[in-house]
Amino acid sequence: MKNSAGNPEAPVFGVAAEFQCARDLYHAAEKIRDAGFRRWDVFSPFPIHGMDEAMGMKRSLLGKIVFLGGLTGFLTAVTLEFGPTSFLYPLIVAGKPTNLFTVPAFFPIMFELTILISAFTAVFGMLIMNGLPRLNHALFNWDRFKKVTEDKFFVAIEAGDPKFSERSVRDFLESLGGTNITTIHGD
């Protein structure tokens, strides 16, 4: 009798396996990476050092997006400060010049806007790239998965993976030392 969780009528989300410690999970991840799977993930109660490498994850695109966000903030400040004060309506304050040499007064705003937009891009970009916020996840159909916030470690290979076939993935996870291998259905 094969284990399954969720509504059996619903399409298969993927196959998940349970591991007992971080080291097992780490080595399992290395083998799954080497087997060439693409759509899969690991779940643990705490961050595991070096897991990115073990999973073969590339450097996130987020850094480049944040750079563009920061640039947007910087250019916004430059435009909004020099535009009105130097060109549209030059206003002399405390005897300071209204040309390029007034930049020290403008610099704090350029700095702050750069940081602000970078931070927003980082936070919201991270949420969007992670598909968050979401209300539910198919893995929550599996009761054992609740242990992921306590002391158990999980791997899930998704049905969307090009190399996915339920039977072979189950065998594969078993060969890695996973226990309680379960087919997860969506609902």
Add this chain to the structure above:
Amino acid sequence: MSEQQTTFDYKHVGGRFLGLVAAALAAFAAIFFGAASNPDQFAFSYLFAFTFFFTICMGGLFWILVHHAVDAEWSVVVRRQMENIASMLLVMAILFIPLVFVAPRLWKWMSVPAGQDILLDEKWPYLTPWFFWLRAAFYFAFFVIASTWLRANSILQDKDGAPRYTVFNRKITFASLPLFAVCLTFSAIDWLMGLDYHWFSTMWGVYIFAGTALSSMCVLVLLITALRGAGYFGNVISMEHYHTMGKLMFAFTVFWAYIGFSQYMLIWYANIPEETVYFLRRNTESWQILSTALVVGHFFVPFLLLLPNPGKRKPAYLCGMAVWILLMHMLDIYVVVLPALHKAGVVVSWMDFACLAAIGCTLAAVFLKRLGDAPLWPLRDPRLPQSIALKN
């Protein structure tokens, strides 16, 4: 090399040690004659060179204190070299002595009688010769005791690996951290801000500190690379450590710019004559060129070059950046000290270089002696394995 070498072998230095000593003696002889012919130039050139090396040595102490205070893991492998750099503070205390003889030429307030300058009279309780020298003695006493003590405990731990040395050093650190901040701030105020006793800036101490931490991290990178080149630290220091040091170099480049700009902007914006005098002198005549070069070279160039990740993991690249930043730090101190003498514009004197050579060669020679005294890294620190296995 099958067995990992843990102590420095002087075969790498050989006769160059005597060359360093000879160069130091020659440079000191030269500046001695220079001092006789142009004592003012000597006083300022020497203070410039002294401050440049003093900040580097103090940075070494700062990084040890941070290491112990936050119980750091990564820095265990490089800590002995930081301790070696900080132990040079004893030499700096001796090298301070020439300044005693030219003090009134540097710090003009010493020769202004009471009642002549109301601004000086207001500062009278602080700017009094006996208090000034007492403070200087206190700074050096603290710097020397703290750096020597921390290093001695660290070396004792190499023998038996007892964790109590780590705990004890942490206690020394907690007592030292506030003293370090106070001594660094007030030594910067006494010796550098005091060059113009009318002028003041509340950010002065932290401005000098920013250059201090940055420059000593650069020296550390160069030192570690030189030792690696000579065949040490084989499986101890990896690119991960370089990456961390590169990140700290980047962080303090930004910190220096942040502090430098904050100081400039507040003074520029408030426009109070008593405060603007500092920047007026440095932003006019030929000093303007050096000040602008400082903004570009000390901030924009290293900021852009250290920002991408890959460079920080290439020792050659990081060393190039370290040399560049050290040159910029030298320029920074030059623009702090020398305008107080050459008010009309830049006048480069041969004594600027001679003083750098004299102090630099002396320190290098003593440092080489120190290098061989103890193992190159804390061999039995309880955190050594974690430090070696560092992952960014």
